[in-house]
Amino acid sequence: MKKKFKKSYGFSFGSALMLTFFTTIMLIILMYFFYDTIHVDFVVEFAILIFLSSFVIIQYRVERLIFNRIGRIFEAVGSSNSSEIKKDQGPSDMESLSREVQKFADEKRQEVDVLNEREKYRREFLGNISHELKTPLFTVQGYILTLLDGAIKDKEVRTKYLERAGKGVERLIYITKDLELIAGLESEELKLNYSHFDMVNLIQNVFDLLEMKAKKRNVKLHFDKSYDFPVWVNADQERIEQVLINILVNAIKYGKQDGWAIVSIQTEGNKVKVIFKDNGEGIKPESLPRVFERFYRVDQSRSREQGGSGLGLSIVKHIIEAHHETVTAQSEFGKGSTFTISLQKSN
Ligand SMILES: Nc1ncnc2c1ncn2[C@@H]1O[C@H](COP(=O)(O)OP(=O)(O)O)[C@@H](O)[C@H]1O
Ligand SMILES: [Mg+2]
Structure with missing residues (x-):
């Protein structure tokens, strides 16, 4: 308080003191010359x-x-606050003005930080995309060049190489699809299509959709059906279906051969929690906080071999956060992982 007082009044105090000093000296001199005497009381007053x-x-x-x-x-710098300050003029003007200027400066600094962060992300994203696309492209190119160099004449090699090139193209397609999805999510972040739907039904549909994929690795998809009745939620059904698919596909891909994945539902107050548990390879504690990052994979080669773009969980996080909900991951390395999403219950 004292410091503030000093800051805002110090200048006027010093100037007034100087002015007083000089005018008083002049008064004394004038008094002395004209009246030959100095009235001390008068001078002090x-x-x-x-x-x-x-x-x-x-x-x-x-x-x-x-x-x-x-x-x-x-x-001039276009602050919406300037008119606000003009209106209330009074002794507290300077204080409110400096508060507003400080607020303005803070806002601008935050804006610059956000822009810098976005720019950094964009640069990283571009680097990552070209890296991700390069690998399958070079693979495909390699097979095609070998075929053109003469391997095409050998019937057995030809089929094998064409199949491998086909796999590479497939990979390019799903990376592009995931990129498209992420770009879509980012540009229409707020355009969620909320509806009232039954979670139990949606999980059943996703199970049907992934049945073949699970069978290939002999992973049993299990629905913990303590909820034999509908569980209504309020969310964007299409996006939530994407979330379920991404998490369950991971459970199948990184699950044990002949393993299992269990989905269960819990309701807590006005929230519905969907829990995905698998007995797969699990994730080490140091990698766990990073699995939601774009292009992050614990095991690069294994993820590629399983056909992963590294974008699945970042898409999940994006969708859930757009709903203002949370997604969490827990895991015990070598034993399995659990992913939990929360959603708004609907009655
Ligand atoms: N259920 C799981 N069990 C073990 N590891 C997982 C599981 N889900 C995700 N991961 C790890 O997290 C990484 C990121 O997952 P995701 O974003 O879906 O990318 P990917 O395209 O590799 O599947 C995966 O590469 C994998 O290493
Ligand atoms: Mg995935």
């Missing part, structure tokens, strides 16, 4: 009056000057 009046005038004028100048600058 004069000094006090001069000091007080000049202090008030200087303080007022300086505040007005700074206020007007900064107000104009404020207007």
